[in-house]
Amino acid sequence: MITAGFCDPVLLKMPGVSNQVGRAGSSLSTLPGCLGMLLLALLPHSAAADELRMKNGDRLTGEIVRMEKELLIFKSAYAEEKLAISWNEVDCISSDRNLPTEFKDNEFLIGRISCPESGMAQIESTLLGKSMPMPLSELRSVNPSTYSGIFNLGGSLNSGNTDTRALNVATRFQVRTRKHRFTVDAKHNYGKANGVATARNSSASLKYDFFAREKVYTYAQSLTEQDYFANLNLRNTEGLGMGYQFFDTRQLSLYTEAGISYFNEDVMVGEDKRNAAGRWAVGVDWEAVSKRLKLFHRQEGYYIGSSNSVVLRTEQGLRIPLFDNISANFEVDYRYNRYPEAGKKNSDLHMILGLTYEYAYW
Numbered sequence: 001m002i003t004a005g006f007c008d009p010v011l012l013k014m015p016g017v018s019n020q021v022g023r024a025g026s027s028l029s030t031l032p033g034c035l036g037m038l039l040l041a042l043l044p045h046s047a048a049a050d051e052l053r054m055k056n057g058d059r060l061t062g063e064i065v066r067m068e069k070e071l072l073i074f075k076s077a078y079a080e081e082k083l084a085i086s087w088n089e090v091d092c093i094s095s096d097r098n099l100p101t102e103f104k105d106n107e108f109l110i111g112r113i114s115c116p117e118s119g120m121a122q123i124e125s126t127l128l129g130k131s132m133p134m135p136l137s138e139l140r141s142v143n144p145s146t147y148s149g150i151f152n153l154g155g156s157l158n159s160g161n162t163d164t165r166a167l168n169v170a171t172r173f174q175v176r177t178r179k180h181r182f183t184v185d186a187k188h189n190y191g192k193a194n195g196v197a198t199a200r201n202s203s204a205s206l207k208y209d210f211f212a213r214e215k216v217y218t219y220a221q222s223l224t225e226q227d228y229f230a231n232l233n234l235r236n237t238e239g240l241g242m243g244y245q246f247f248d249t250r251q252l253s254l255y256t257e258a259g260i261s262y263f264n265e266d267v268m269v270g271e272d273k274r275n276a277a278g279r280w281a282v283g284v285d286w287e288a289v290s291k292r293l294k295l296f297h298r299q300e301g302y303y304i305g306s307s308n309s310v311v312l313r314t315e316q317g318l319r320i321p322l323f324d325n326i327s328a329n330f331e332v333d334y335r336y337n338r339y340p341e342a343g344k345k346n347s348d349l350h351m352i353l354g355l356t357y358e359y360a361y362w
Helices: 004-011 024-042
Strands: 050-054 059-068 071-076 083-086 090-094 099-103 108-114 120-125 139-142 147-158 164-176 180-193 196-211 216-227 232-248 252-267 273-289 293-304 309-323 326-337 347-360
Touching: 050 071, 090 108, 090 120, 147 326, 164 347, 196 232, 216 252, 232 273, 252 293, 309 347
Parallel strands: none
Antiparallel strands: 050 059, 050 090, 059 071, 059 139, 071 083, 099 108, 099 139, 108 120, 147 164, 147 347, 164 180, 180 196, 196 216, 216 232, 232 252, 252 273, 273 293, 293 309, 309 326, 326 347
C-alpha cells in the first residue's frame, strides 16, 4: 500500500499548497517514485491458483474442480478442456481457496488444502485451524458434485408399406451429499403404427436415501405408473426399506434394497386393487472398458402375498461414449405381471436405441 507520507512531497509545488515539508527539488525527485508505485498498484495482479503435482514430477496450475470416485477433474490454466486424472497418479495438491473435503473415516472439513510433504494433504480450516497431515489415499472426495443426471432420447420412424413411429424420453436426476441422496426418475414411451397407437406408458418415481453408515442406508420411495395398453389407468406405490451400497466408484456402482410397499391400483376396466407387498431392488452401473463402454442393469420387483402375485420391471443396456457427454444408448426394458388383467399379456418388452446426455455439477 502507498503511504501518504511517502507521496506528500509531490504536493509541495502545487498551487495553493504551502511548503511545509521540504524543498521543491526533493518533491520533484520523489514524483517518479510515487508514479511508479501507483502504476504497480493499479496493474492487475496474477491470481493465485491451485497446484497439482504428479508422481512422475509434472506440475500443473489451474483449478481443482473436484475429486470423487478416484478421479480428479482439473482445469488447467493452459487448456480449455478439463483434465480427468486418475487419483492414484497424484502426488500432491494445494488450493488457494476453501474446498469441502471428505475423508474415508467420514470426517468432513472445509478449508484450504496444502501439501506438507509428498503424498500427504493438510486442511487449514478457518474455524478449526490446521488438521493433522493425512495420506492422499485417505481422501474420499474434494469439492464433490452436488448433482448429476442423464437424459435419454430414442425412437424410430418408418414410412412406405409400413408407417410406424416410436418415441422414448427418459431422465434421471440425483442430488448426493455425505448422508443424503435424492433421486428423481421419469420415463415415457409412445408408439404408433399405420395411424394407430401401439404403445403409451409412463412412469415417475421420487426416492430419498439416508446413509446411517458408509454403505448402509434407509429409503423412502414413491412410484407412479400408467399404461394404457395394460389397462392401467394409474398405479401408485409408496414404500420404506433398507439398502446396501456395495460399491460406489467411477468404475462400478452396485446396490441392493429390500422393504415393504403399499399398492393403490386404478384400472380402466375391472376392479381396482389395494395391497401391501414386499419389495426388492438391484442396481449396477459398470464401466466395463474405461471411457469406451458402460453396462447397466436395474430391476425392481414386488411380491403380493395375498394373491401370490409378482410384478417386475427391469432396465438393462449399454452406453458407448461418442464425444463430450454424449453417448450412444441401447436399452431393453422388460415388464412382467404374473396375473394381468383379463385379455392382457403378462409381459412387455421394449427395445430402445438413442442418445444419452450425462451431466454433473462440476
